[in-house]
C-alpha cells in the first residue's frame with residue numbers, strides 16, 4: 001500500500017538532502033526521491049568551495065555575508081570533510097585590476113571572512129610569490145594571499161542525507177518522479193523497474209537545474225537561467241596553494257587543490273540543453289588552459305585526466321553576463337499561485353544549501369502547523385571515514401590504489417545506499433584518480449556484485465557504465481590529455497575483455 005508522508009522532497013543534491021534533514025529533524029515524516037544518486041547533479045560537479053565569493057562583494061554583499069556565515073556553520077557541523085585552501089590571486093601586467101585596487105577590495109572582504117574563520121589577506125611582491133610557488137610564471141607582478149575552505153561535496157551531501165535518515169526520513173535513490181498530483185507523487189524505481197506512488201501533504205521541488213521540468217509535472221511554472229561551468233581535472237596536486245588568475249576576457253578562473261587532485265575552472269556559459277546533456281566544449285577547455293598556461297607555464301607538461309561540466313540553476317535575470325547573474329535564492333510557494341501543495345527551492349549556491357533548506361522548511365512548518373525550530377546548524381553530520389584506511393599486514397589490499405580505497409570501502413558504500421558501481425565511485429572516489437578506473441573498476445565490480453548479489457551480466461553492465469562515464473570525461477580533452485592512459489584502458493577493456501566502451 002502506498003505510504004503517506006508529511007513531506008516528499010524531490011532531488012538529492014545538496015539542497016534536497018538538506019531539506020530532508022531539516023524536515024526530519026523537526027519531526028516531519030519525510031521521503032527523499034532522487035532520480036540518480038546523491039550529488040549526481042550540479043552539486044557533484046561544482047568546485048567544492050565554501051566561499052563567500054569575493055567577486056560578488058560589489059554587487060551582492062548580502063550573499064557574501066550569508067555565504068561566509070554558512071561556511072562557518074558547515075565547518076562546525078562537517079569538520080572532517082572541510083579543508084583550508086590557501087589562495088594566491090596572481091596579478092600580471094595588463095590585468096583588469098592592479099594590486100592596490102585588489103588590496104583595498106580584500107580589506108573589505110576580510111570583514112566578512114571573520115565569520116568563516118578566514119585569515120586577513122596579505123599583499124605579496126613578485127619575489128614572495130615565486131618563493132611561495134616557484135611554478136608561477138616569472139612575469140607575475142605580485143599577488144593577494146587569502147584563504148577559503150573546500151569540502152568533499154559527495155560526502156557532504158551523502159552524510160546530510162544519512163543524517164536525515166537517522167532522524168527518520170526515508171531515502172530512495174534511482175527513483176525518478178514522473179508525475180505530481182495535488183497530494184500524490186508517482187515515481188519510477190529504475191533499478192527494480194517498478195512504478196511506485198506516495199502521498200504527501202507538501203512536495204518540495206529541490207531539483208536544481210531540473211526544477212522547471214519537475215514543476216511542470218505538477219502543472220506549475222519555474223523559470224531559471226541555466227549556465228554551464230566546466231572544470232579540467234589533474235590527477236594529483238602540483239602545489240598546495242590554490243591559484244586565482246585572469247582569463248583572457250578578464251574573468252577569474254582558479255586552480256584548486258581538491259582531495260588528491262587539482263581542479264582548473266570554471267567557465268560560465270548560458271546552457272539551453274537538458275542538464276543531463278552538459279558536456280565540456282573544446283572552446284571551454286582551450287579557454288581554461290590558455291589562462292592556466294599564462295599563470296603557470298609548467299602546466300603545459302602536465303596532462304589533465306578528464307573534464308566535467310555542471311549546470312548552475314540560477315534565478316532568471318535578463319541583460320546580464322552569466323557571471324554577473326545573482327547567486328541569490330528563492331523559496332517559491334506554488335500553492336499561493338493556485339497550484340498543488342508544491343514548494344520550489346531554486347537558485348543559490350552549494351555553500352548556502354543549509355540556509356536554503358531552513359527557509360524552505362520554515363515555510364513547510366507554517367503550512368503544516370508545526371512549531372519546531374531549525375536545529376541543523378547545531379548537530380554534526382560527519383562520521384568516520386572508514387572506507388579510506390591504511391591496510392594492516394593481515395588485512396586486505398587496496399581495491400583502488402590511486403585513491404587508497406579498500407574492498408571493505410566498497411561494501412561500506414553499499415550500506416550507504418550505493419546501488420550501482422557509479423554510486424560507489426561517488427562515495428569512495430574509486431576511478432577518480434590517475435588511472436581513471438582502469439585498474440580498479442573490475443575489482444570494485446566484483447565486490448559490488450557479491451554484496452548486491454548481481455548477476456554476471458548486470459555486473460558487466462555496471463562495469464561498462466562506469467568506464468563509459470569516465471570515458472565521456474576524457475574525450476573533450478583528447479587533444480591535450482595523455483594518450484597512454486586511453487591506449488591502456490582500450491587495451492585492457494576493449495581488447496582483453498571485449499568491452500567496447502572506448503569507441
Ligand SMILES: Cc1cc2nc3c(=O)[nH]c(=O)nc-3n(C[C@H](O)[C@H](O)[C@H](O)COP(=O)(O)OP(=O)(O)OC[C@H]3O[C@@H](n4cnc5c(N)ncnc54)[C@H](O)[C@@H]3O)c2cc1C
Pocket residue numbers: 010011012013014015016033034035036037038039040041042043044045046047048049050051175176177178206207208209210214227228229230231265266267309310311312313347348349350351352
Ligand atoms: C561549475 C560549477 C562550479 C560551482 N562551484 C561552486 C562552489 O565552489 N561553491 C558553491 O557554493 N557553489 C558552487 N556552484 C553552485 C552549486 O554547485 C549549486 O548551486 C548547487 O550544487 C545546486 O544544488 P542543488 O541541490 O540545488 O541541485 P543539484 O545538485 O543539481 O541537485 C538536484 C537533484 O535533483 C535530481 N532530480 C532532477 N529531476 C528529478 C526527478 N524528476 N526526480 C527525482 N530527482 C530528480 C537530480 O538528479 C539532482 O541530483 C557551482 C556550480 C557549477 C556549475
